[in-house]
Amino acid sequence: MHLLNKLFLLIFLTFQCNEILNISAIISSNNNNNNLYNGPKDYLYTEKYINVPLDHFSFTNQTTFKLRYLINETYSSGRSYSPIFFYTGNEGDIELFAQNTGFMWEAAKQMQAAVIFAEHRYYGKSLPFGSMSFNSSTYSGYLSAEQALADYATLLYNITNGKYDSRPIIAFGGSYGGMLAAWFRMKYPHIIIGALAASAPILQFTGLTPCDIYSRIVTSVFKVADKPECVENIINSWDMFKNFSSNDKGRQILNNKYKFCKNVTKTDDITNEFFEYLNDMYSNLAMANYPYQNEFLAPLPAYPVRMFCGQLEKLYQGEELLNAMHNAISIYANYTGKLKCLDYSTAFEPNMGDLGWNFQSCTEMVMPMCNKNSMFPKSDWNFKGYSDKCFKQFGVRPNEHEILMRYGGKQIDSASNIIFSNGLLDPWSSGGVLKSNNDKINIIIIPEGAHHIDLRAANPDDPASVINARIQELSIIENWITEYYFSRTR
Amino acid sequence: MHLLNKLFLLIFLTFQCNEILNISAIISSNNNNNNLYNGPKDYLYTEKYINVPLDHFSFTNQTTFKLRYLINETYSSGRSYSPIFFYTGNEGDIELFAQNTGFMWEAAKQMQAAVIFAEHRYYGKSLPFGSMSFNSSTYSGYLSAEQALADYATLLYNITNGKYDSRPIIAFGGSYGGMLAAWFRMKYPHIIIGALAASAPILQFTGLTPCDIYSRIVTSVFKVADKPECVENIINSWDMFKNFSSNDKGRQILNNKYKFCKNVTKTDDITNEFFEYLNDMYSNLAMANYPYQNEFLAPLPAYPVRMFCGQLEKLYQGEELLNAMHNAISIYANYTGKLKCLDYSTAFEPNMGDLGWNFQSCTEMVMPMCNKNSMFPKSDWNFKGYSDKCFKQFGVRPNEHEILMRYGGKQIDSASNIIFSNGLLDPWSSGGVLKSNNDKINIIIIPEGAHHIDLRAANPDDPASVINARIQELSIIENWITEYYFSRTR
Numbered sequence: 001m002h003l004l005n006k007l008f009l010l011i012f013l014t015f016q017c018n019e020i021l022n023i024s025a026i027i028s029s030n031n032n033n034n035n036l037y038n039g040p041k042d043y044l045y046t047e048k049y050i051n052v053p054l055d056h057f058s059f060t061n062q063t064t065f066k067l068r069y070l071i072n073e074t075y076s077s078g079r080s081y082s083p084i085f086f087y088t089g090n091e092g093d094i095e096l097f098a099q100n101t102g103f104m105w106e107a108a109k110q111m112q113a114a115v116i117f118a119e120h121r122y123y124g125k126s127l128p129f130g131s132m133s134f135n136s137s138t139y140s141g142y143l144s145a146e147q148a149l150a151d152y153a154t155l156l157y158n159i160t161n162g163k164y165d166s167r168p169i170i171a172f173g174g175s176y177g178g179m180l181a182a183w184f185r186m187k188y189p190h191i192i193i194g195a196l197a198a199s200a201p202i203l204q205f206t207g208l209t210p211c212d213i214y215s216r217i218v219t220s221v222f223k224v225a226d227k228p229e230c231v232e233n234i235i236n237s238w239d240m241f242k243n244f245s246s247n248d249k250g251r252q253i254l255n256n257k258y259k260f261c262k263n264v265t266k267t268d269d270i271t272n273e274f275f276e277y278l279n280d281m282y283s284n285l286a287m288a289n290y291p292y293q294n295e296f297l298a299p300l301p302a303y304p305v306r307m308f309c310g311q312l313e314k315l316y317q318g319e320e321l322l323n324a325m326h327n328a329i330s331i332y333a334n335y336t337g338k339l340k341c342l343d344y345s346t347a348f349e350p351n352m353g354d355l356g357w358n359f360q361s362c363t364e365m366v367m368p369m370c371n372k373n374s375m376f377p378k379s380d381w382n383f384k385g386y387s388d389k390c391f392k393q394f395g396v397r398p399n400e401h402e403i404l405m406r407y408g409g410k411q412i413d414s415a416s417n418i419i420f421s422n423g424l425l426d427p428w429s430s431g432g433v434l435k436s437n438n439d440k441i442n443i444i445i446i447p448e449g450a451h452h453i454d455l456r457a458a459n460p461d462d463p464a465s466v467i468n469a470r471i472q473e474l475s476i477i478e479n480w481i482t483e484y485y486f487s488r489t490r
Numbered sequence: 491m492h493l494l495n496k497l498f499l500l501i502f503l504t505f506q507c508n509e510i511l512n513i514s515a516i517i518s519s520n521n522n523n524n525n526l527y528n529g530p531k532d533y534l535y536t537e538k539y540i541n542v543p544l545d546h547f548s549f550t551n552q553t554t555f556k557l558r559y560l561i562n563e564t565y566s567s568g569r570s571y572s573p574i575f576f577y578t579g580n581e582g583d584i585e586l587f588a589q590n591t592g593f594m595w596e597a598a599k600q601m602q603a604a605v606i607f608a609e610h611r612y613y614g615k616s617l618p619f620g621s622m623s624f625n626s627s628t629y630s631g632y633l634s635a636e637q638a639l640a641d642y643a644t645l646l647y648n649i650t651n652g653k654y655d656s657r658p659i660i661a662f663g664g665s666y667g668g669m670l671a672a673w674f675r676m677k678y679p680h681i682i683i684g685a686l687a688a689s690a691p692i693l694q695f696t697g698l699t700p701c702d703i704y705s706r707i708v709t710s711v712f713k714v715a716d717k718p719e720c721v722e723n724i725i726n727s728w729d730m731f732k733n734f735s736s737n738d739k740g741r742q743i744l745n746n747k748y749k750f751c752k753n754v755t756k757t758d759d760i761t762n763e764f765f766e767y768l769n770d771m772y773s774n775l776a777m778a779n780y781p782y783q784n785e786f787l788a789p790l791p792a793y794p795v796r797m798f799c800g801q802l803e804k805l806y807q808g809e810e811l812l813n814a815m816h817n818a819i820s821i822y823a824n825y826t827g828k829l830k831c832l833d834y835s836t837a838f839e840p841n842m843g844d845l846g847w848n849f850q851s852c853t854e855m856v857m858p859m860c861n862k863n864s865m866f867p868k869s870d871w872n873f874k875g876y877s878d879k880c881f882k883q884f885g886v887r888p889n890e891h892e893i894l895m896r897y898g899g900k901q902i903d904s905a906s907n908i909i910f911s912n913g914l915l916d917p918w919s920s921g922g923v924l925k926s927n928n929d930k931i932n933i934i935i936i937p938e939g940a941h942h943i944d945l946r947a948a949n950p951d952d953p954a955s956v957i958n959a960r961i962q963e964l965s966i967i968e969n970w971i972t973e974y975y976f977s978r979t980r
Binding site (some may be wrong): 026053055056057058059060061062137138139140141142144148150153154157161164165187188189190191201215266334359363396401402404405406408409413414415416417487 | 512545546547548549550551552626627630631632633635636637640643644645652654677678679680681697767849853886887889892894896897898899901902903904905906
């Protein structure tokens with residue numbers, strides 16, 4: 001199924017890491033009337049399904065379900081010994097990642113590799129219990145990183161007819177997908193010869209990274225983008241919004257200007273939904289602060305943070321600040337100019353991806369977040385409150401040490417053939433692997449890079465550090481593949 | 491709880507690998523009246539329990555259960571940085587392994603290490619659902635190697651207060667416990683710095699090892715033990731038994747001589763239970779063919795295979811063979827001289843260990859076995875029949891490729907710091923790792939070694955190759971520990 005064949009594409013992507021950070025966007029693109037630069041859309045693949053065990057680790061039932069994957073063997077010409085570039089799908093519809101991971105396609109063409117994008121269970125079309133998949137933890141309970149990795153191992157077992165080492169397989173992934181790629185290599189080194197883990201915050205867990213780093217990086221991105229007034233205005237805006245929302249006259253001005261889909265009323269607490277929306281917006285702007293138009297997280301201009309700050313060049317106050325912030329927010333919320341009203345509750349509407357990541361955050365993916373010394377209102381990390389909220393929503397309580405126990409946190413001395421790439425403009429670099437004493441781990445820092453920009457297709461506007469990162473990555477991957485073939489000739 | 495404190499100890503140990511090989515023995519030792527050499531029994535430990543999640547990989551429920559472990563900190567004097575020697579418990583009561591793994595105690599004394607023996611879930615006293623644990627796969631379904639490894643990771647997380655790398659931890663294990671030790675290092679290298687996997691048949695799986703090797707090694711052990719007449723007599727005995735059991739007069743002679751607890755009758759098929767008993771007996775004799783008396787698998791004399799064959803030095807036929815075989819079998823079945831009747835159904839009576847390993851064999855531990863060119867009656871490996879039997883018994887069907895998918899089979903290029911030791915007298919060396927191109931994997935071959943004899947306490951009768959193996963193992967482990975401490979000072 002090719003995107004061009006579809007009149008309307010609706011992709012839900014959610015990247016929510018906890019109750020504080022809930023980044024979600026709907027990409028609605030009408031391909032017949034598309035003014036945005038989307039990168040090449042000629043990535044062709046066959047959509048396939050494979051039966052995988054619902055539970056790879058226990059035997060209380062032997063249920064299976066259909067996992068989706070996308071496969072292209074054009075560059076490999078179906079050769080049984082050619083490399084496989086394997087994307088370890090993350091929390092969303094796998095087609096979104098297939099269309100936004102141009103580097104993998106370009107590298108596959110160059111290295112005559114087969115391309116496979118595997119969908120993560122409980123996302124996209126890979127719902128073990130269909131529409132009931134999130135009805136209770138009896139259904140959703142089989143959603144975990146280890147189960148997903150075992151799905152990928154099962155899929156590759158089938159693709160290689162049970163002979164994993166008959167082909168050199170490289171895992172690719174960005175963000176949570178990058179975490180999975182790294183963990184896949186750590187746990188299944190007999191299946192993949194290496195992994196490119198782009199913007200993979202495997203250290204964004206309890207005890208490994210201070211909870212305030214993330215928001216401080218977001219703040220830095222806004223600080224370096226333009227004049228200092230930008231961050232100053234943002235800092236002032238929180239109280240400004242509270243003030244306007246606290247009385248009838250203020251609310252009238254606010255509602256008139258912002259054209260909310262649902263007016264803020266006396267009983268609404270603006271610091272809940274609307275502030276969370278703004279939090280997500282700032283994170284998304286930083287993550288997608290690419291040097292060219294794109295619609296990965298939302299339809300956005302090139303360097304959206306600079307564009308945003310361009311509306312906040314002077315130090316405003318009161319209604320002037322309200323207006324300037326409206327203009328700035330429109331860069332994010334209404335870049336297409338088609339917005340009829342601002343629905344700031346959108347990120348929190350239940351949709352598959354949302355529910356999936358919410359559940360994962362409430363079981364093993366506990367990423368502590370807090371705000372201090374940043375442009376956000378001060379807040380602490382409150383595990384108990386977080387846990388209570390999870391119990392209320394899903395009937396489960398998170399295990400904040402699960403990931404450390406499973407994957408070792410900073411202790412990756414025994415791992416090999418993993419590239420950890422991080423952009424310094426990316427807030428998720430907070431939990432990234434930025435250094436290592438292990439010479440079999442490659443660290444690539446991209447000073448001008450936002451969220452896994454290196455995985456995106458080459459673009460004329462790519463900064464030098466992104467181009468260099470890709471050259472390094474290609475070279476390392478080529479070395480792995482050469483070593484693989486060489487070891488087979490001995 | 492110390493063995494000496496118990497008047498009667500009843501330990502069930504089962505090492506059953508498929509329907510053909512079912513090795514089981516009951517060790518019933520009355521410590522007040524014990525004429526056998528048991529090795530030092532002064533291994534003291536505290537018995538403790540820890541709550542572990544029933545299911546480490548899914549979140550359909552958040553049930554926990556009590557896992558037992560034995561701990562001794564005498565040699566480490568409770569120092570928080572001392573090494574931990576950690577036994578990855580296998581299919582039996584953990585006290586059996588604590589008392590039969592003297593090498594670990596001796597090494598701990600030498601290296602001032604804490605000693606921990608962790609019980610495998612669903613064995614001994616670590617039954618998640620008590621007496622209901624095997625009532626159906628709803629209960630028994632959480633019995634798997636990966637769940638057990640996650641138990642061990644959880645236990646060590648607690649022991650080290652969440653700082654795994656605060657102490658150098660070495661895993662030890664023999665047989666299935668050795669497989670677990672090796673896999674523990676492969677999957678959790680951030681927790682343990684190395685593993686001694688003694689007689690660990692991690693290659694005894696579909697597609698990795700021909701199914702007839704095991705029985706051929708058993709045959710070899712009997713061949714080299716004494717004169718060729720021994721194996722010749724065994725080969726002839728199968729038809730002899732069938733002949734005697736096929737008519738009234740023959741059965742009368744057979745029953746009189748063998749004093750079965752339940753006479754063989756016209757309707758009994760002697761090739762079922764009795765032949766399976768003999769299969770187990772030959773395997774157990776080979777496994778426990780130690781140079782000194784012991785009661786690990788059953789009360790046995792030194793070099794029991796030689797003793798057995800000592801009764802078969804001439805080529806017998808007919809009733810002479812029947813009588814000679816009876817004398818030989820008595821070496822195994824009645825070494826204590828206290829046997830009242832021969833209960834050849836014992837191995838197949840349901841008991842905890844039995845059920846546990848049977849279930850594991852019916853899910854992931856599928857070890858294909860067949861007999862050709864051996865002293866056993868010819869038989870093929872029949873996966874379908876095996877699977878049907880499993881489905882009938884447990885409602886589950888085995889996945890014969892699970893272990894290969896999970897742990898990689900022969901592809902262990904990325905593993906490090908694992909010692910694979912194998913005795914050439916041990917039938918399980920059939921599935922052992924006997925060679926490796928990986929210089930971080932140590933292979934130790936013990937020509938005069940039976941089943942993980944190197945893990946047993948030093949004994950004056952140990953052959954030179956066993957003594958040498960232990961010296962090598964100690965040296966390698968010392969190197970790992972030195973490297974660990976050195977890396978902490980950098």
